[in-house]
Amino acid sequence: MTVSRALRGERYVASTLRERILQTASDLGYRPDPDIAKLMTHMRRKRLTQAPRTLAFIWSDKVSPDTELSPWSRQLIAGARERASHLGFHLDDFYLAAKGMSGRRLSEILEARGISGFILSPLISRSRGHVSMQWEKFSSVVVGLGYARPPMHRVHHHHYLGMMTAMRQLKKLGYRRIGYYGGSVVDDRMFGAWSASFLSHHPLPLKQAAELLNLKREPKREDFRRWLELRQPEVVIESGQSLENWLEDIPIPEKLGLVTLGWRPDRSHWAGIDQQVDVLGATAVDLLVAQEQQNERGIPEHPKIVMTEGIWRAGETLRRLRV
Known part of the structure; x- marks a missing residue:
């Protein structure tokens, strides 16, 4: 079990022991078997269906309840919740802009509740900023781009x-x-x-x-x-x-x-x-769950940016002008 935890990057193994295990595995030419990994993922999902784990959706700017969120936000969280449920997870809302809340305090709340991963909503009111979560303790995905720091895995519309x-x-x-x-x-x-x-x-x-x-x-x-x-x-x-x-x-x-x-x-x-904002929310969950299954925590060395496409909708606000 200790070897398995070390190879999966879990934090419950001492760093010196983890390094020894990883070095030995490298010397022996060990590589993960994708078929076994697929089976273990299936088994974890089956267990999660019976007892869903909780992930967090953190609203960076909003403080209002779901009923007062914008149509865009409602569509985003609906797509995320549906996908999370399909994968055997439950998604809880948290508000970083709530009175008395800070990144450090919210990190402590998530850790106390056993929530190891979260999705951070876009910084709607600004294009720049620093979000002071205790990133090293969590798997995380940020929705949207902007110049916010630190650089994390992101999903956004193309x-x-x-x-x-x-x-x-x-x-x-x-x-x-x-x-x-x-x-x-x-x-x-x-x-x-x-x-x-x-x-x-x-x-x-x-x-x-x-x-x-x-x-x-x-x-x-x-x-x-x-x-x-x-x-x-x-x-x-x-x-x-x-x-x-x-x-x-x-x-x-x-x-x-x-x-x-x-x-x-x-x-x-x-x-x-x-x-297709619901697809955007679902994609954020996919990226987060992938980290959860690999026990990846903290600021990534090579952040990913995943883009989703929209579709054209014809409507009554246009007419043909010229042939």
């Missing part, structure tokens, strides 16, 4: 591909003066993927395309309407601001087309990119 797909669909419909209005914090958090893809796949020359790009730290109706009147786009791509509420006097899509990069079932009449 935003560059999503914008590229939207641009291609618009060009097929004959749109040329394509505008993009959104928040700069969101774009910055994804390393400029949306804005870079917008400029790269725009049908107009770069200088004209840049004039149709407007990112604001705090998007506002007045600024949007001024930009709309000045640049006269044929269609506007938005990243989730519900611009439809700012266009009550403009016929859609007769005078202006609209595309969202955050399509939702409750706005199914919109055309845009369905990020």
